[in-house]
Amino acid sequence: MASCSTSLAPESVNDDDIIKSQPYSFESLYQQQGIDQSWQQLLQTDDLKPLGTHTRHGSLGAEVDINNQLIETGPYANTPIDAVKRDMRLHTLGHPALDSKDFAKWSRWYQEDGNTQIFRLFKDEVNTSNKRKNAARVETFIPSQRWLPQLGVVREFGARFTVLKSGGCVAPHYCSIFQAKGNNVDHWSVMLRVDSDGALWFYPREDLSKRQLISKNAIGRPFDMKVLDDGLNYEMFIDGQSVGTGQWQRTKEIGFRWGIYVGRSAVPEDIIVLVTGASMK
Template sequence: MSLNKGIAFIAALVLLLCAGQASDGLVGNQTDDTAQSGDFNGDEMVNFADFLFLASKFGASQGDDRYDAPVDLDGNGMIDFGDFLLFVNAFATSTSGGGGGGSPDRFLYTRQGSDPSWSSILEEKQIPIGTNSSTGITGSIIDVNNEVVEKEPHAFRPIESEINIHTPGNSLIPRREFHKWSRWYQEDGNTQVFRLFDGEHNVRNARANAARIEAFSKKRWNRGTWHEWIGTYTIVKAQGCGIFQVKNSGEDWSIMLVMTADGDVVFQPRRATSKTVLKNMEGKSFDVRIRDNGHTSECYINGEFVGRHDWERPSGRSTFRWGMYVGGKKLSKDALLFVTGATVDPER
């Protein structure tokens, strides 16, 4: 970066902060999670050290030696004034709490490392096409702010152990291999981390689009005994997709919870009328309880009954799936979802 650009950059930061514009929401609809992304050195503070690092990268584009993906806060492939505005908002949020660093309670997570673009993964043939990958793809590490995210009533419930996961590159990954797939799935404390990235799609077979990262229970059942799933969702980066399914191997799903791109939560019974049950939940948490007996499914959100649906399933067996499934649509932006205390058939 030239000296003149550097001087202008610093001057702009000083003027904006002194004017108080940053603390008034200069960027608009930014969540606390976005603010924390300005912590480039991982010290849980957004401060002048992070600003200097941003300044050293300013003007770089994807493919340049100076380009650093975590500094590209708006993800447009360039480290430019848009990233500067996001950083200003993060800087103001971090310092407004006093003590120079702000309160960690403001933040949902920090990230260590970076993640390559989906196009570069495909170009470099890091994942096979048309078959289940056995090698996986690792990614940056998400450090969940457990004190903030893991709240009652499910804060102290350990993650369900008897699960597999389904990623864009493999449909049946056992727990012993989860570490190979950290680009899409991680666990921190009692919280599951589900991630999808802009442009991703299914590559394990010919099905178009269908990006997903889901956990699913090993437990299966036919019609008869009731089974139950409980957990707390935190929508960090919203994306239009399914986030929970009662899934049957022969008759597909019976009910689904859907997250919209705006962070709304929709209850969707199969071939019946859907209804929005929560609005504007990005950066917020909600509790979910699902019951199913192989024919009838019930849904409760934050302890309130949401809906009941009957779906005949004469063949196959049912189970619970949770995470993110985009379906036939194209994935147009990064998505991030936390699920805390996910438990199948909890002991009361």
């Protein structure tokens, strides 16, 4: 994996809304053909059985069509997903590391349209791959692009995010839509989170009281996010402006995850997040 030598110089954040785009209506960005079963209906099928175990069976959902012309703009618009070529993995309710060849079987939670990944969680859903309570998620990651911290070497993640629904992103955990995360459960350094009102937050690991409000309402407003991380220092940018820096020492491998992760909270409403052109350097 190539390295990025960009500086991690801190910048101040003012109280103004940092996202540059105005909101688009849900209907102008997102259409679907067919219906998605309720969680209660899905549990009556064999899609995730036996519960509490890893399954590769999958579950199909309604076919989603997004407005690529409005969503796929900016510096990441022309970056292809290339899930097979990049050996991408999918972590969803029924399995923590699905191969890209299996992605199509999990269209209830994950689909692709152009250069955009479509992540969805539905009301009342919970983790079924083990006994961990709640912990609903649908995230992608690339195991081969994890790295050990190296002095003077900065890694970069970048993508365009569009949050369409966030009613299920409730306290205490909200929804993480990006994590700089290592290979154990307590190894994350920084997250990008959205709450049930659509507010977007910078979340630092070392002191959660230093979290920063990026936007009071990100719903329907595509924005570009970039993170720089050298294994100790990290910095996040939204639409080209720094929104926060921090330090968290990592000694094991570091990677990036993106999609939807709910954690300890229940999911009282549906959640939809689009990620365009996810790339790493």
